[in-house]
Amino acid sequence: MLWSGWGDPALARELPEQVRALLRDFLGVRAPDVPAVGLESVRLPPVALPGPLLGALAEVVGPAYVLTSHEARVRHTRGKSTPDLLRMRAGDGSAAPDAVVLPGSHEEVAELLRLCSAERVAVVPFGGGTSVVGGLTASGSGFAGVIALDLGRLDRLRSVDLESLVAAFEPGVRAPEAERLLAPYGLTLGHFPQSFEYATLGGFAAARSSGQASAGYGRFDDMVVGLTVATPTGTLDLGRAPKSAAGPDLRQLMLGSEGAFGVITSLRLRVRRAPGERRYEGWRFGTFAEGTAAVRALAQEGPLPAVLRLSDETETMIGLAKPDTIGSGGAGCLLIAGYESPPASTAKSPSPGLPASASGGVPPVDGQAAPGWGSVTARRSGAAAVLARMGGEPLGTEPGEAWERGRYSAPYLRDSLLAAGATVETLETAGFWANLPRLYDAVRLALAGALGSPLVMCHISHVYESGASLYFTVVTAQEGDPVGQWERAKEAVNAAIVEAGGTITHHHGVGRDHRDAYAAELGPVGVSILQAIKARLDPAGILNPGALIPPPTT
């Protein structure tokens, strides 16, 4: 992963000429005065942790797994929000941890938490490092130091229960590796967020991720049937059944807790049979309102495709849904519908020697995937009838395939835009269907007020019976202080979302960037619940301090 941007530097994208023209002519973007620094030039604070404490950490995990090198610290500084990248490109490593610690087991995580509680060392759990909400930027004030707790060594598939269709993973498994580990069983998670290439399963759970195929496979929090969490005061082991009436669902308290209550050390995930058949296609609607009515009809009447994404007029015109051909999108609103179904033949038997806790194989499949999916043909025909009835014009498979090719490329594009002098960032919210138009207008108005005439694009990509998400992409010319410029805009948008009755985040999480708006959304009683849980589980307050939970005002 590029330390100052996204992904594999070999995949860096040159900006197409249409985009350069657009930036220049419509947004007045000029190349920035200062190019990005090299990794070796990032300015880091000295390591604050005293030698004996570093030695104590090394006693827990072994000396090879306590890193204080310049590169290790830089690579664990901040996440991947645009302000994070702007700061790193400018050489600002002030938020670096003192050390990176890599535990090799649940027991080592638990022991580290006890040690760090006793010694007042702040602990920032680190999975893929892909937070875009300041989730990795702990407040070290009042602590002996800050460690990044990198979960990368906890990277195993522990068991597969083929009867219950549940797989147990360690938290540091990256999403592509999870799919690779499940493939021999003919299984998939079906979780494909834009951070797919780097993010980890533990991070998905801790930040309530939602993937591009959420309409078909559900949100990540829907997939979690069990969790083990190490906290400074002991271990929680949750999930004896898919659903229960045994009190509040404490899994739902740990999902979204962003490392502030504990460290997830094991996840039991509901898995599905892997699809053998896929069809992604495009539809065109006249307006965003008409397209929204169509995706609402699918969400409420069914059948739902596995992937469902509707771009507004601006996003369609820019062609952001098809990064291959950006700048040549066309009129109206583009909808992408993707259908997936497992092969009609019986799923593969796992190869001998693979870990499987249950007897019996994957049950036979009759062209069915998840409950009621049916074949691609059957599901597509049902959904197409609804889309056509709601005014959609079918565009065939070309737009769907173009979207699929580019589904992970937007973050690479962002790096090129930042280098060219444009600020580009995304933000998201969700609400009930009846409230979406108000939310949509409120966010656009706030961005226009803060940024002049930015380019604002939007899509709906996660739908529910009672509502949906709105995902915005903003492009504007960088001012002299691009971080401050964006932070002012973000503050205005946060306030607008809270005021318009939406939730402050649909799948990015809270971190530090959404913390105050989150507190406003929850209200004082809700905040006091989180503070009470935090005080009980983490009395020394070492876990990701400053993220998620506002400190008590005393």
Add this chain to the structure above:
Amino acid sequence: MLWSGWGDPALARELPEQVRALLRDFLGVRAPDVPAVGLESVRLPPVALPGPLLGALAEVVGPAYVLTSHEARVRHTRGKSTPDLLRMRAGDGSAAPDAVVLPGSHEEVAELLRLCSAERVAVVPFGGGTSVVGGLTASGSGFAGVIALDLGRLDRLRSVDLESLVAAFEPGVRAPEAERLLAPYGLTLGHFPQSFEYATLGGFAAARSSGQASAGYGRFDDMVVGLTVATPTGTLDLGRAPKSAAGPDLRQLMLGSEGAFGVITSLRLRVRRAPGERRYEGWRFGTFAEGTAAVRALAQEGPLPAVLRLSDETETMIGLAKPDTIGSGGAGCLLIAGYESPPASTAKSPSPGLPASASGGVPPVDGQAAPGWGSVTARRSGAAAVLARMGGEPLGTEPGEAWERGRYSAPYLRDSLLAAGATVETLETAGFWANLPRLYDAVRLALAGALGSPLVMCHISHVYESGASLYFTVVTAQEGDPVGQWERAKEAVNAAIVEAGGTITHHHGVGRDHRDAYAAELGPVGVSILQAIKARLDPAGILNPGALIPPPTT
């Protein structure tokens, strides 16, 4: 509601002769020595609350809504578990509240909680009074008295959002009234638990109810998209979107909180288009294991019926799934599959004058109900193919219709059995598919160990991709102390469920009867989370003391 039993006394059922023979010949049941007492003979403790405190309560809600009459207190004593009924039939009213208080608004609930906190009055929220787990039996020790907070006056449908398909209700609405209020909009909740005739929406949420059509409509906690909760320290208002990544889902903390954290004063519920077409039918499987594999295939591959219930060999033989013809069930295992679909024509427009917060009507319907349901014919043909492939023999609609006619009659039958000298009680658990056989055996073994040779029947009636519930019905001859006899059996079963890795309850809730087993299931860290939340929201500990949460051991 009969104070000492279930439902409308006019619907009391005579025991069929086959049942009497079964009780006599197989279980050795003899008529009890002591018949049930009359309501006026129930022994109540004197009202402990001093007059000025009763006056202060009356100042909040009005004097007409503070009841201390013998009948009002008897009718709010305990719930509807078999030990509850055995105690009431014996005239034991020792658990009666001192007064019944009926607030008329959220504000009155909030004011009552402040007053009762200041004066140390225990508060037991009371909806339909149908708890079967001791959820209404507060520990009054250390308090000035105990009030039953009857939510019966909060019985309105507040709004219907036809675009989002969300209806806002007050908590005291009983389930049949909710359906009656939604009918003019062409909508339904689709929530039909056995307590349907009496239980309230607030109670469903507080105890995580699950209905007989959960395969089609989901559990009640799945339906809740928003909640308002009055607590002694302030009001929580949760749910700005169907789903969010804004931290832990605090709705899931209030769902299942059983009145121990606060009082639900408003619920926003996802609603569905009401079905116009229904088909309930029966299938026979050779063994419970074969039938279980078939319902698992439906849960994992789809399509799911709206109602899915599989009886084990004993329940099938006794014919409990068809109370009309009990005692003549037949061999193998009976499966009931019920399909529902809205009418193919456009749903009704709401009549003028009905409250509706949104513009626009119910969207047009193309023979579709919930996402992907399709028509009854289409869904049935998909499910029937799976059931036949898995070895099922179709029995036509007669068994399905018989089940539907008797779906709410089991509690009436229980009253007759109690009067005849048999103890009959139900209990339930849930687990992952691979663990169900172990759970099934563990529960049966524990019951046999505690009760000699009881009649133990079981069914699966709630399925998920990764697991299912097991619901047991037990019949045994009453001993001299039938309450103590059952309590010993229950303790053995609770321990067996915890030991076998199941959850202590799938949809009955925790109350006092499951509290210690629940603590064992959660572990000490989980319990400490609940205690911390309780201490923050309810520092005086007045809310349903003794239920759900074990008191801190200091």
